[in-house]
Amino acid sequence: MIRHVLMVKFKPTVTEERIAAVIDGWIDGWKDFPTRYRGLQAVTYGRDLGLRDGNMSIAAMFDFEDEGSFVAFDTDDHHNRLRQQAAPFIERAERCQFRL
16 A cells, blocks of 8 residues: 655645635545545545644645555646646645655
8 A cells, every 4th residue: 555645734824714724625626536546445534723833724635546646636727727726826746755
């Protein structure tokens, strides 16, 4: 199994309303991921609780059956559209994939 971890930090000038709208757009876009991407087994995400200064704004984990199913997800047009819609509001995005 491959776990893909995404952590995003929004720009400090982005309002809470805009952040909520971006996250709602992601969640809406993620709803069909289990049927759109063969091999996607789980999606887990959440906003940072603010317990420590300097944290990222949100984290998401996507578990895939194998490398091929991750690559299909990572290069898909729908997924890339979700990335492009959020890009103007993101200061930094960090990603990592590892084997479970």
